[in-house]
Amino acid sequence: MGQVPIPSHGESRHGEDEEKGFAPMSVLTSDDHAEGASVPPSQVDLGPAAALSCRECGERFPLGPIFACASCFGPLEIAYDFPTGDPEALRARITAGPQNIWRYAPLLPVPADVADHPNLNPGCTPLVRADRLAAELGVTGGLYVKDDSANPTHSFKDRVVANAVEAARAFGFTTLSCSSTGNLAGAVGAAAARAGLRSCVFIPHDLEQGKVVMAAVYGGELVAIEGTYDDVNRFCSELIGDPIGEGWGFVNVNLRPYYAEGSKTLAYEICEQLGWKLPDQLVIPIASGSQLTKIDKGLKELIQLGLVEDRPYRIFGAQAEGCSPVSRAYRDGHDVVRPVKPDTIAKSLAIGNPADGPYVLDIARRTGGAVEDVDDARIVEAIKLLARTEGIFAETAGGVTVGVTRKLLADGRLDPEATTVVLNTGDGLKTLDAVAGTTGPSATIRPNLDSFREAGLA
Amino acid sequence: MGQVPIPSHGESRHGEDEEKGFAPMSVLTSDDHAEGASVPPSQVDLGPAAALSCRECGERFPLGPIFACASCFGPLEIAYDFPTGDPEALRARITAGPQNIWRYAPLLPVPADVADHPNLNPGCTPLVRADRLAAELGVTGGLYVKDDSANPTHSFKDRVVANAVEAARAFGFTTLSCSSTGNLAGAVGAAAARAGLRSCVFIPHDLEQGKVVMAAVYGGELVAIEGTYDDVNRFCSELIGDPIGEGWGFVNVNLRPYYAEGSKTLAYEICEQLGWKLPDQLVIPIASGSQLTKIDKGLKELIQLGLVEDRPYRIFGAQAEGCSPVSRAYRDGHDVVRPVKPDTIAKSLAIGNPADGPYVLDIARRTGGAVEDVDDARIVEAIKLLARTEGIFAETAGGVTVGVTRKLLADGRLDPEATTVVLNTGDGLKTLDAVAGTTGPSATIRPNLDSFREAGLA
Numbered sequence: 039m040g041q042v043p044i045p046s047h048g049e050s051r052h053g054e055d056e057e058k059g060f061a062p063m064s065v066l067t068s069d070d071h072a073e074g075a076s077v078p079p080s081q082v083d084l085g086p087a088a089a090l091s092c093r094e095c096g097e098r099f100p101l102g103p104i105f106a107c108a109s110c111f112g113p114l115e116i117a118y119d120f121p122t123g124d125p126e127a128l129r130a131r132i133t134a135g136p137q138n139i140w141r142y143a144p145l146l147p148v149p150a151d152v153a154d155h156p157n158l159n160p161g162c163t164p165l166v167r168a169d170r171l172a173a174e175l176g177v178t179g180g181l182y183v184k185d186d187s188a189n190p191t192h193s194f195k196d197r198v199v200a201n202a203v204e205a206a207r208a209f210g211f212t213t214l215s216c217s218s219t220g221n222l223a224g225a226v227g228a229a230a231a232r233a234g235l236r237s238c239v240f241i242p243h244d245l246e247q248g249k250v251v252m253a254a255v256y257g258g259e260l261v262a263i264e265g266t267y268d269d270v271n272r273f274c275s276e277l278i279g280d281p282i283g284e285g286w287g288f289v290n291v292n293l294r295p296y297y298a299e300g301s302k303t304l305a306y307e308i309c310e311q312l313g314w315k316l317p318d319q320l321v322i323p324i325a326s327g328s329q330l331t332k333i334d335k336g337l338k339e340l341i342q343l344g345l346v347e348d349r350p351y352r353i354f355g356a357q358a359e360g361c362s363p364v365s366r367a368y369r370d371g372h373d374v375v376r377p378v379k380p381d382t383i384a385k386s387l388a389i390g391n392p393a394d395g396p397y398v399l400d401i402a403r404r405t406g407g408a409v410e411d412v413d414d415a416r417i418v419e420a421i422k423l424l425a426r427t428e429g430i431f432a433e434t435a436g437g438v439t440v441g442v443t444r445k446l447l448a449d450g451r452l453d454p455e456a457t458t459v460v461l462n463t464g465d466g467l468k469t470l471d472a473v474a475g476t477t478g479p480s481a482t483i484r485p486n487l488d489s490f491r492e493a494g495l496a
Numbered sequence: 497m498g499q500v501p502i503p504s505h506g507e508s509r510h511g512e513d514e515e516k517g518f519a520p521m522s523v524l525t526s527d528d529h530a531e532g533a534s535v536p537p538s539q540v541d542l543g544p545a546a547a548l549s550c551r552e553c554g555e556r557f558p559l560g561p562i563f564a565c566a567s568c569f570g571p572l573e574i575a576y577d578f579p580t581g582d583p584e585a586l587r588a589r590i591t592a593g594p595q596n597i598w599r600y601a602p603l604l605p606v607p608a609d610v611a612d613h614p615n616l617n618p619g620c621t622p623l624v625r626a627d628r629l630a631a632e633l634g635v636t637g638g639l640y641v642k643d644d645s646a647n648p649t650h651s652f653k654d655r656v657v658a659n660a661v662e663a664a665r666a667f668g669f670t671t672l673s674c675s676s677t678g679n680l681a682g683a684v685g686a687a688a689a690r691a692g693l694r695s696c697v698f699i700p701h702d703l704e705q706g707k708v709v710m711a712a713v714y715g716g717e718l719v720a721i722e723g724t725y726d727d728v729n730r731f732c733s734e735l736i737g738d739p740i741g742e743g744w745g746f747v748n749v750n751l752r753p754y755y756a757e758g759s760k761t762l763a764y765e766i767c768e769q770l771g772w773k774l775p776d777q778l779v780i781p782i783a784s785g786s787q788l789t790k791i792d793k794g795l796k797e798l799i800q801l802g803l804v805e806d807r808p809y810r811i812f813g814a815q816a817e818g819c820s821p822v823s824r825a826y827r828d829g830h831d832v833v834r835p836v837k838p839d840t841i842a843k844s845l846a847i848g849n850p851a852d853g854p855y856v857l858d859i860a861r862r863t864g865g866a867v868e869d870v871d872d873a874r875i876v877e878a879i880k881l882l883a884r885t886e887g888i889f890a891e892t893a894g895g896v897t898v899g900v901t902r903k904l905l906a907d908g909r910l911d912p913e914a915t916t917v918v919l920n921t922g923d924g925l926k927t928l929d930a931v932a933g934t935t936g937p938s939a940t941i942r943p944n945l946d947s948f949r950e951a952g953l954a
Contacts, residue, residue: 137595137620156627158887162595164648169614170692188646190622190887192925228887234628238953243940251928254935257884259953262937273943280945282954426715429616429648429686467650467925470709477712479720482701485731487738495696495717496740 077210084208087147090295091117093397101147103209103292113393114295115335116147125344129314132306137162139197139303145339146303147296148204156232157203160196161303163188165311165459170427171440175447179318179455184308185430185462192465193386193433194329195225198300199289203233205296206287213238213286214258215277217270220249220386221464226289227256238286240270252468301329305336308459309346316340316351318456321443323435323463324355324364324409325387327394334401354452355398355409356442358382358417358434364395368402368409375399383414383472384434386464408451412441420444421466421473433464434472535668542666545605548753549575551855559605561667561750571851572753573793574605583802587772590764595620597655597761603797604761605754606662615661616687618654619761621646623769623917628885629898633905637776637913642766643888643920650923651844651891652787653683656758657747661691663754664745671696671744672716673735675728678707678844679922684747685714696744698728710926759787763794766917767804774798774809776914779901781893781921782813782822782867783845785852792859812910813856813867814900816840816875816892822853826860826867833857841872841930842892844922866909870899878902879924879931891922892930 079100090099094112105114121128121144128144135141139161140153153159164185172181189196199222206214214230216222217240230237237258241250242265254260263270277283278292287293309316316337322330334353340346357365360382367375375395380388392398402409412420417434420441425431432440439460446452466473483489490496537558548557552570563572579586579602586602593599597619598611611617622643630639647654657680664672672688674680675698688695695716699708700723712718721728735741736750745751767774774795780788792811798804815823818840825833833853838846850856860867870878875892878899883889890898897918904910924931941947948954 156625159622164617167614170690188648190646191889192650192923224889228883228889230887231884232628232887241937243937247932248928250937251932251935252889252925254937255880255883255889255924255931256887257880259939260937261948261951261953262940263943264940265943269943273948276945277948282945282948422713422715425686425713426689429688429690429714431649431682431686431710431713465650465925466713467710467923470706473713474705474709477709479699479701479708479712479718481717482720482722485721485723485727487734487740490719490731490735490740493719495719 077208082208083149084147084205084296085149085152086118086120086144087116087296088119089117090114101208103205103211103287105292105294116295116299118145118147120145120339120343128343129345132310139200139300142303142306145306145343146201147299148201149208152204155204155207156234157200158190158196158229158232160189160200162307165308166428166430168428168460171424174423174427175444175454177447177454177458179453180457182308182312182317182457182459183424183428183430183462184304184459186304187430187432187436187462187465191221191224191228192468193221193225194301194304194463195221196229197303198297199225199229201300202287202289202293202297203229203235205293206235207233209287211285211287212236215239215274215286215288216290217241217267217274218253219245219267221468222290223249223253223260224256227253227258227260230258231256240274242267242270298328298332301332302336302339304329304461305333306340309337309340312457314346316346316349317459319352319354319407319452319458321354321356321439321446321452321458321460323387323439323461324357324392324398325389325435327355327364327392327398329463330355331394331397331401334405351405353401353405353407354442354446355402355407356439357409357411358384358387358438359411359413360384361388361390362411363390364392364398365409365411367395368399373399382417383469384417384438385469386433386435387438408446410442410445410451412438412445416441416445418473418476422477424462425466430462431466432462433466434469435464436462436466437472535666540666541607542605542663542754543607543610544576544578544602545574545754546577547575548572559666561663561669561745563750563752574753574757576603578603578797578801586801587803590768597658597758600761600764603764603801604659605757606659607666610662613662613665614690614692615658616648616654616690618647618658619765621765623766624886624888626886626918629882632881632885633902633912635905635912635916637911638915640766640770640775640915640917641882641886641888641920642762642917644762645888645890645894645920645923649679649682649686650926651679651683652759652762652921653679654687655761656755657683657687659758660745660747660751660755661687661693663751664693665691667745669743669745670694673697673732673744673746674748675699675725675732676711677703677725679926680748681707681711681718682714685711685716685718688716689714698732700725700728756786756790759790760794760797762787762919763791764798767795767798770915772804774804774807775917777810777812777865777910777916779812779814779897779904779910779916779918781845781897781919782815782850782856783847783893785813785822785850785856787921788813789852789855789859792863809863810865811859811863812865812900812904813860814897815867815869816842816845816896817869817871818842819846819848820869821848822850822856823867823869825853826857831857840875841927842875842896843927844891844893845896866904868900868903868909870896870903874899874903876931876934880935882920883924888920889924890920891924892927893922894920894924895930
């Protein structure tokens with residue numbers, strides 16, 4: 039479950055000082071990580087990450103646990119000093135790296151020795167050549183499914199949380215935290231356990247039992263909040279502003295600039311798996327929109343570094359009709375995204391006020407893509423289509439991307455003769471309810487051949 | 497869920513003729529796979545697989561869809577013509593292969609071009625260096641968890657089914673089938689979908705809703721049988737003996753010799769991930785016992801081929817106390833395994849009459865290992881221990897191996913100073929009920945800081 043960080047005045051003021059928004063909350067008093075401690079910027083080693091940069095006004099800030107520009111409240115993102123020189127040398131270095139996202143460490147905000155740290159090591163998930171799905175959809179140019187259900191906790195969240203863990207270590211944080219109603223809770227709990235960090239995850243008190251088990255089994259603090267998910271988020275903002283929250287890394291709030299970069303690895307992997315080539319078209323789900331914008335960022339970096347040929351690609355965003363603020367804005371030709379109240383089975387995409395919505399609109403328009411949505415019935419159909427043709431059981435978010443792909447092909451907006459990559463970002467095991475009502479045995483018979491024949495199965 | 501093939505007279509007679517038990521059920525009438533057709537042995541290309549060999553009397557049979565010796569009813573296994581010559585060349589060939597089990601194609605009963613076939617491509621799952629678990633258990637020699645929940649349908653079954661799919665193709669089968677109450681149903685449904693084969697999976701009619709969804713979503717035939725799991729198995733045996741069943745590959749019955757070889761890849765991967773070294777000790781779960789015997793076979797092959805140094809290793813088998821026929825036989829010093837009626841939460845290991853039990857006893861004794869069991873409460877404790885220390889949420893079978901590891905260390909039967917590999921063969925998401933009763937929020941609070949403090953969380 040993605041969340042929308044609301045850069046409130048209170049939060050960003052927390053870090054305002056002469057260092058342009060970065061205030062070490064305290065100085066380390068021992069050699070080791072100390073509760074509530076942070077690390078002076080000069081001692082922060084996050085590899086090629088050079089600074090934080092405001093996406094709106096461009097102002098730069100030293101690396102620190104902040105997420106909003108002190109001047110304009112715009113979102114901060116990582117600015118890099120990338121390796122220069124021979125692309126072949128960089129490519130060889132990546133290829134020789136581990137079979138996980140850390141092979142791309144030279145392009146991420148992580149220290150060079152990141153692979154030696156205990157970490158869930160997500161990534162290098164299959165890019166499945168989906169010929170049977172392609173045949174059903176009429177795609178002739180090569181259709182691929184990037185299947186991120188293969189990650190350790192079975193969603194793409196492992197990629198972003200793994201990056202947040204490294205930032206937490208770098209800033210001397212000892213508690214990893216988030217608010218969540220799903221995938222993120224498990225990803226944070228598991229990552230903290232492996233890393234030896236304390237975790238404290240906040241959930242609404244009425245969460246389904248299955249999701250509670252998944253969030254609790256890793257043994258961190260799991261705090262149920264009497265209230266809605268919005269109440270949970272508001273409480274987390276309060277906690278960040280309070281002394282209690284010092285030493286706490288909220289992966290998708292004060293660590294968000296680092297966390298979000300994890301999604302770039304989807305772009306890197308797709309291109310490497312295609313033989314260091316850009317796909318022509320990508321269909322990406324939209325929750326906060328961060329994943330889509332970071333995949334675009336990742337593709338641009340590969341071009342900039344000479345790792346892939348510089349040629350056009352088109353990015354398509356996919357939403358559920360019951361939570362489609364970005365596709366509505368796209369359809370209406372607006373630059374601003376009007377918040378909605380979500381009502382869809384695609385709960386991992388149910389963010390009614392997507393923080394990166396305007397950036398998504400810009401990318402879809404700039405690259406010649408589009409943003410589209412599908413209704414819940416078609417999401418279920420698409421989940422079953424993908425399962426039936428490729429043996430991939432996707433989360434509802436995967437139903438959204440496959441369903442939107444089908445719609446865009448029918449409309450002629452996706453080119454069937456172009457190389458197309460569709461993302462599945464989660465696992466059907468986590469959203470069984472979505473398909474339970476329409477899936478079941480084809481027959482129930484007595485244990486004998488006559489009964490088998492009578493059922494028309496022979 | 498593993499199953500016990502019962503080599504009944506009726507089934508093995510099915511294949512009895514002058515070809516020593518192999519009878520092509522019919523000859524292909526077209527160039528393509530035909531329903532109910534088989535392929536003459538001389539046309540079967542399964543790479544280095546040369547013949548079937550009886551594990552009891554050693555008699556050899558041509559490669560075919562049979563599983564029991566026509567002479568003595570002993571189980572058949574694959575005999576190979578392995579590549580001879582420079583181990584370095586073989587190692588280089590494997591290392592240059594794909595990141596899945598097909599890198600070991602030269603050692604499996606699959607054609608050389610197997611990686612070009614649509615297949616779920618399981619394997620190359622993480623070997624997790626489990627330092628935090630090691631610290632809790634007092635292991636100093638290096639403790640690793642081989643985490644097979646990372647496979648496409650999140651259990652080791654994908655390895656064996658992938659091999660069965662290749663055998664099904666080779667024999668011209670067009671329907672992939674099995675009886676199952678769990679992991680196998682999903683693995684067969686998904687693998688058949690990807691491969692473009694028809695599937696027909698048989699389950700007891702009273703299976704839990706979640707498992708039914710997982711088995712049905714891939715769109716194959718899912719047949720619920722009014723009866724117990726034993727009734728389902730009996731019906732499947734009837735089906736194999738009937739003309740209806742011609743052209744059907746039951747992965748764990750008539751394709752069992754090929755299917756079972758998939759477990760060898762666990763041995764290959766573990767050694768390659770350790771830098772082409774044998775571990776000193778392995779802790780492996782026992783259902784039918786096939787996985788343990790095939791891991792031993794895989795290790796012996798690596799030694800034989802010069803890919804690892806020839807030195808002793810010890811194999812430990814792990815059962816749940818509620819289904820522990822092999823550990824009881826081990827404890828009592830028996831060679832024969834007395835069947836039991838299973839009663840344990842570890843349902844994927846609940847085979848009361850394990851076909852490979854005697855072979856497991858022999859391997860544990862011969863290698864200086866042991867067979868041990870743990871009760872359900874300790875299985876749950878072990879699941880939570882593994883989750884808390886390493887961020888791995890294991891199926892009950894993983895709780896069994898971790899629980900047995902802990903017990904064997906406490907008893908001094910596992911050497912804490914030796915390199916030890918513990919298998920986790922499945923995913924906790926599939927057995928949520930096992931931990932649901934003892935896992936939940938640490939606190940429920942109102943959304944304010946006072947409530948947070950009062951709960952003792954600050």
